[in-house]
Amino acid sequence: MATTEFASHEWWESYRETVNEDQEMKVRGHDNFDENFYVEIGNSMFLIEMDGGEVENVVPEPGVNDVWSFGVEGSREAWEEFVQEYPPAHNNEIIASDYRTAVKGEDGHLELKGNNKKIWQNFRPFQRALDLMRETQQS
Amino acid sequence: MTIKPPEHGEKEPVTGQYIGVEIDGVNQRVYYEERGPEDGIPLICQHTAGNHGQEWRHILADDEITEDFRVIAYDLPHHGKSLPPTTQDWWEEDYTLTEEKFAETIVSIADALDLEDPVYMGSSIGGNVVLQLGDWHPDRFRALIGLECGVRSPGYYLDWFHHPEVNIAEISAYSCWGLMAPHGPEETRRETMHLYEQGSTGLFRGDLFYYSVDHDYRGQLDQVNPECPVYVMNGEYDFATDPADAREVAEGIGDQATAIEMKNIGHFPMCENPDLFLKYLKPVLDDIKGEDVDVPDEMSPETVGVDLPGATADD
Numbered sequence: 001m002a003t004t005e006f007a008s009h010e011w012w013e014s015y016r017e018t019v020n021e022d023q024e025m026k027v028r029g030h031d032n033f034d035e036n037f038y039v040e041i042g043n044s045m046f047l048i049e050m051d052g053g054e055v056e057n058v059v060p061e062p063g064v065n066d067v068w069s070f071g072v073e074g075s076r077e078a079w080e081e082f083v084q085e086y087p088p089a090h091n092n093e094i095i096a097s098d099y100r101t102a103v104k105g106e107d108g109h110l111e112l113k114g115n116n117k118k119i120w121q122n123f124r125p126f127q128r129a130l131d132l133m134r135e136t137q138q139s
Numbered sequence: 140m141t142i143k144p145p146e147h148g149e150k151e152p153v154t155g156q157y158i159g160v161e162i163d164g165v166n167q168r169v170y171y172e173e174r175g176p177e178d179g180i181p182l183i184c185q186h187t188a189g190n191h192g193q194e195w196r197h198i199l200a201d202d203e204i205t206e207d208f209r210v211i212a213y214d215l216p217h218h219g220k221s222l223p224p225t226t227q228d229w230w231e232e233d234y235t236l237t238e239e240k241f242a243e244t245i246v247s248i249a250d251a252l253d254l255e256d257p258v259y260m261g262s263s264i265g266g267n268v269v270l271q272l273g274d275w276h277p278d279r280f281r282a283l284i285g286l287e288c289g290v291r292s293p294g295y296y297l298d299w300f301h302h303p304e305v306n307i308a309e310i311s312a313y314s315c316w317g318l319m320a321p322h323g324p325e326e327t328r329r330e331t332m333h334l335y336e337q338g339s340t341g342l343f344r345g346d347l348f349y350y351s352v353d354h355d356y357r358g359q360l361d362q363v364n365p366e367c368p369v370y371v372m373n374g375e376y377d378f379a380t381d382p383a384d385a386r387e388v389a390e391g392i393g394d395q396a397t398a399i400e401m402k403n404i405g406h407f408p409m410c411e412n413p414d415l416f417l418k419y420l421k422p423v424l425d426d427i428k429g430e431d432v433d434v435p436d437e438m439s440p441e442t443v444g445v446d447l448p449g450a451t452a453d454d
Contacts, residue, residue: 029306086321086449089376093317096378103294104378120299121306124313 006080006137007041012058015136022135024128025053033125035118038062038071039133041079053125069122070114072130078110082130083137094130153199155220160251162216162244165227169248170220174199175209180281180428181254184212185245185261185268187407188295188350189311189343190334191219194262197327197413204417207428208258213248217342233301234345236264238353242271246279258427262286263406264346266371266380267354273365273392282427283369284420287406288388289380290360296351300344308336311343319405320376322440322447323412331410360391369396370423370434375451376405382437399423402439403450418443 004010019025025033031053039046047062048055059066072094074082081091090100090109097110112119119126145151155172172192175182182204184195192212199210214221215236223229245268249257259280261268266288273283299305312335319328335343356363363369369392373385382400389398401408401419408416418438425432440447 029309089320089381090378092321092376095314096317096376099294099317099378116299117302117304120302120310121304124306124309127313127316 006083007044007046007076009060011136012046014139015133016055016058018136018139019129019132020054022128022132025125025132028124030125030128033122033129035070035122035126036066036068037114037126037129038068039079039130040071040073042076048129050129055129068114069118070112070116070126072110073113074110075108078108079133082110083134085134085138087134094127151200152205153196157220158248158251160216160244160247162247163240165224167216167224168221169213169216169251171211171213171248171252172196172199173209173211175205175207177209179205179207179209181249181252181257182208182210182424183245183249183252183254183257183259184210184409185259185265186212186215186218187263187265188346189218189338191215191221191337193219193334194331194407194410196410198409198417201413201417204420204424208424211252211254215244217345218338234341236346236349236353238268238271238349241268241349242275245272246276249279256281258282258284258424260284260286262409263380264350264354266373267292267350269369269371270354270356270360270363270388273363273367273369274359277365277367280365280367282367283365284423285369285371285388286408287373287377287380288371289373289384290357290387290391291355292379293351295379296344296347298344300347301341307340307343308338311338312336315406318377318379319407319411320374320403322403322449323405323415327413328411331407334410356388356391360388363392365395367395368427370399370426371396372399372401372408372419372423374401374404374406374408376403379406397434398436399434400437402437403447415440415443415445415447418445 033053047059049057098112100106100109101111153174160169186194191214195212266285269283269285312332371385373382385398389396440450
């Protein structure tokens, strides 16, 4: 379990190291993942700037000068479930959580936002990058 | 363990063969693998959308099931080794699976194999189709086992699954990653993704036409009256058709249907966590064999004696 608070500055530093050291992010096209994405945790927004499958920067509260293609939004409670070692059903992965929001119309889950085409073009490394939030939390 | 590879030079007792099957006036060359006694109870296994019969390889490898059952896992036409028919210009149209074509295909395969009173088992599209089979072919099967079955299952018929600027192999697979429970062995969950990545463009989407568009039994479950038991088994982590959906289906069919909630498993029970699924399946198959067993309405790793880290605590 991470000793730093979830989504704190130190936590995001640890996340960057986790992503940049992840072997899967270096192979099978993950290393061509260059799309910036954001993570909205409750009222806090973080921009993850990607370059070649690595996290270049994490920008808190991005503004008009920043660029991103897509992101994930959800309550802090939903994210805290998502990063558990064994997350509960339907908040276990982004596609599960988004389905329960978008198709089932349920509350309490995460939601994909942004350019759908770019989401699907980058889905595998994007999903891996999100899963590494769990690895960061559990390290 | 069912997932251990054979030793060097060791042959698995699973055999593969092709058979001609006439479906909707077209002769198809259908590949299937089987194991079990020739006079065993036939158990035909239907794969999920865009995939093929290798999803069942761990079930075929199980010594206990294949003692009494002749387990048969086929590839639908166009899937796996069942290549598209050379007599048709199939490349000039979108591959589309309709509920009529799907049910006819399954029954035609059973007929071509000359199977008497087979048990049918399928997952996802293969789980949903127990409703059409029970509705339109009520006396063809000894039992119907629908894994991850729902009255309907919207939301997966996406144009991105055949878009030229999207990696179809990757998203066909990894859009399904979250359908599996995190408790399963990573090697079998990754293998399930690998199987998905082998599908050709349009196949996944074409099957999902049936799954998310054509299949809709809302208000029609009273038409499903098969002359055999129906088992509806849904995994806790299946976000598309969850255990509540299984209960809705079973209640709608009536007394001959049983809903079973499977804890800590998802949409691909037979291949994401085959060892746990085999434990969940055992009382159902024992019931079909006529043994005096209670089929629980909920099973967990704890209740079937599987030590699974992180398993959901029993209620």
